[in-house]
Amino acid sequence: MTVLDTEPAVLDTAPPAAVCTVLEQQRHGRPVGRDRYTISEVAGCTGLSVHTLRWYERIGLMPHVDRSHTGQRRYTDRDLDWLDLVGRLRLTGMPVADMVRYARLVREGEHTLAERERLLTAHREDVRSRIAELRSTLEVLDYKIDIYADARRRAEAAEGA
Amino acid sequence: MTVLDTEPAVLDTAPPAAVCTVLEQQRHGRPVGRDRYTISEVAGCTGLSVHTLRWYERIGLMPHVDRSHTGQRRYTDRDLDWLDLVGRLRLTGMPVADMVRYARLVREGEHTLAERERLLTAHREDVRSRIAELRSTLEVLDYKIDIYADARRRAEAAEGA
DNA sequence: CGCTTGCCTGGAGTGCACTCGAACTCTCTA
DNA sequence: TAGAGAGTTCGAGTGCACTCCAGGCAAGCG
Numbered sequence: 001m002t003v004l005d006t007e008p009a010v011l012d013t014a015p016p017a018a019v020c021t022v023l024e025q026q027r028h029g030r031p032v033g034r035d036r037y038t039i040s041e042v043a044g045c046t047g048l049s050v051h052t053l054r055w056y057e058r059i060g061l062m063p064h065v066d067r068s069h070t071g072q073r074r075y076t077d078r079d080l081d082w083l084d085l086v087g088r089l090r091l092t093g094m095p096v097a098d099m100v101r102y103a104r105l106v107r108e109g110e111h112t113l114a115e116r117e118r119l120l121t122a123h124r125e126d127v128r129s130r131i132a133e134l135r136s137t138l139e140v141l142d143y144k145i146d147i148y149a150d151a152r153r154r155a156e157a158a159e160g161a
Numbered sequence: 162m163t164v165l166d167t168e169p170a171v172l173d174t175a176p177p178a179a180v181c182t183v184l185e186q187q188r189h190g191r192p193v194g195r196d197r198y199t200i201s202e203v204a205g206c207t208g209l210s211v212h213t214l215r216w217y218e219r220i221g222l223m224p225h226v227d228r229s230h231t232g233q234r235r236y237t238d239r240d241l242d243w244l245d246l247v248g249r250l251r252l253t254g255m256p257v258a259d260m261v262r263y264a265r266l267v268r269e270g271e272h273t274l275a276e277r278e279r280l281l282t283a284h285r286e287d288v289r290s291r292i293a294e295l296r297s298t299l300e301v302l303d304y305k306i307d308i309y310a311d312a313r314r315r316a317e318a319a320e321g322a
Numbered sequence: 323c324g325c326t327t328g329c330c331t332g333g334a335g336t337g338c339a340c341t342c343g344a345a346c347t348c349t350c351t352a
Numbered sequence: 353t354a355g356a357g358a359g360t361t362c363g364a365g366t367g368c369a370c371t372c373c374a375g376g377c378a379a380g381c382g
Contacts, residue, residue, distance in 0.1 A: 009180045039329075050329085051371055058290075058332095070378060072329055096369065113316075115311035124302045129296050134288050137249045141285045144246075148278035155274075201358075212341055215361090231348055233359055257339065326381085335368070342365070351356085 027119075030080055037075040046083050060100050061086065063107060092127045191241055197227075198236040207244050221261050222247065224268060253288045 031037065043050045053073075056062050063082060066074045071115045089099055104120055105112040191198075191206045194260055204211045214234075216222050224243060227235045263280055266273040 042168060049371075052369085054330090055370065070329085072378090087303070088301055090369095092295055092298045099207065113309060113312055117306060117313065120302060120306050124299065124306065127295050127299055127302065131292055131299075132293075134253055134292050137253045138285065138288055138292075140246070140249055141253075141281060141288065145281050145285065148274060149282065151274055152278060164355085199359080209342075211359090213339085216340065217363095228361095233348085253340095324382095327379090329379105330377070330379105331375090333373090338368090343359085343363090346362090347360070348358085349356105350358105351376085352354090 030077075035077050037080070039073045039075070041076075042075045042080065042083070045080065046087060048083070056086070058062055059096070061096065061103050063103060088121070091121070093130065094126075098123070172277070191238075196238050198241070199233045200236070203236045203241065203244070206241065207247075207248065209244070217247070220257070222257065222264050224264060250284070253284070254291065255284055255287075 031041060037045075039050050039053055042048075042053060046053075048056075053062075057073075063081065065079060066076065068074050076088070089094075089102075098119070099118055102116060105116045109157060179307070198206075200211045200214055203209075203214060207214075209217075214223075218226060218234075223240065226240060227237065229235050247260055250263075251257075265278060266277045266280070
């Protein structure tokens, strides 16, 4: 209705450039130009199990998946984009409850834009501080591994002498 | 007995410079110059609960804690150093089972040095690749947050006009 | 026609890392 | 001497994120 008419899709999915990159490499790539995938195809290309995919839907983490005339799930490219985003958020440690909240906000439409932005921004801060934390531990690890390596070298030298 | 007589302690604990830095800031610092701490003091300075401290001991993650004449735990500075290391490994996502394995290797003595080095080195690789993963997700997050921020700015501009 | 394969549902089970409860002992202060 | 407060053990409970199971349906093949 207002400012977003031109690009409505891009807000609830991963950026085009990043579509199915990380996850896709885990297994087979996304079958091209089909836009209707069975649950096992999606499992294959995302690395998630079919159980997990159904469970994501049950808890409200999927934005309503299409069905075939016999009631089987048919995932679209947009669903895969969404799963790509979900996979990234999960990999960066966002709790499932928060992802569900985000999914709900997307479903509720445009008036939740600000809150979605806040949610992602908060998570970004979280990720940043975790990177810092990991880096500081990396130093400790380097220090200890150095000591072990030193001990090993000295032991090897003594043995050789 | 062999090459390690001079520095036996430093191998099973955190480096001196890093002693109780991260964890210490979470609560009160380590009481100075005492070397005998009650379980609640340790809980206070590590941020772990007393339940968790006892549980760590039960599962073999603590290298045998001293007791007072009435049977109460008395932690030493070395125990705190160990807990500092454990805390770092935990923060970097090492499974408790692996930490227990590491603790067992330390208990078993010097002939496990090589395996301990391998274990830590493997974990370091793990941490490094997780940092890379987090960074790549950070880019996606930046991208999406930019889009939300753009939408917000445009909405605000439209409203102001 | 029967068999296999793939999918469906709702609910129960699993593994991890704690977290808590019940019942008890010990020490210290009023 | 009574009660509070901190400690003890062992076993059970919790929350999260899956993971699996039983029982059933629909399509394709020999």
